[in-house]
Amino acid sequence: MYIVGITGGIGSGKTTVAKLFEAYNIPVYYADIEAKKLMNNDSNIKNKLIAVFGNTTYLDNQLNRVYLAKIVFNDKAKLAQLNSIVHPEVRKHFLLWASSQNAPFVLKENAILYESEDAANCDSVILVTAPKQVKIKRVMLRDNCSKTEVLARMNNQWTDDKKAQLADFTIINTELTETIRQVEKTYQKIKLKLK
Ligand code: ATP
Secondary structure, three states: OOEEEEEEOOOOOHHHHHHHHHOOOOOEEEHHHHHHHHHHHOHHHHHHHHHHHOHHHEEOOEEOHHHHHHHHHOOHHHHHHHHHHHHHHHHHHHHHHHHOOOOOOEEEEOOOOOOOOHHHHOOEEEEEEOOHHHHHHHHHHHHOOOHHHHHHHHOOOOOHHHHHOOOOEEEEOOOHHHHHHHHHHHHHHHHHHHO
């Protein structure tokens, strides 16, 4: 199966763009959502997380996200440990999912596709961008949070410039009608690549 990664900074609109591809019957794997599900349900992941982060990692059998986020937010070594437990399982789960899809290609939506080195597992990558101020406004509105909180999250991600140098396609998502046009073009270009 041909795998197209779709990434972009927080608030760039990668989920919005991925949904537009779904309209072309392209299956989309939302890595963050699937990772959360696996962290809650996969006993292999659960046991490993408890071994590293302690029993407080789960409350009433549900992932204690606040506790875990507090530990890893300012500790790169702990974040790397968390990722080394979760990412390989998500990759396995994704490959199983991809192999059961019937489509010309599949999309894998991952906010940290480059940061987590997951781009190496993709055949092509689409980067979704928008101006920084637009992204900040969108996230503040969507998550009802402060500019400082958005900036803190942004600072953990690579810049658009760095990602654009590596991506195969870039979709600039500011005006939705223009985005729809770019999605159509990109969809056609990927199909051409497959021929
Ligand atoms: P995150 O990484 O934070 O999950 P994301 O890159 O997946 O973000 P979306 O969730 O798709 O981004 O979009 C962020 C917000 O901006 C959403 O509320 C969405 O409805 C809105 N949005 C996305 N694209 C546009 C657009 N072209 N015009 C107006 N609003 C948009």
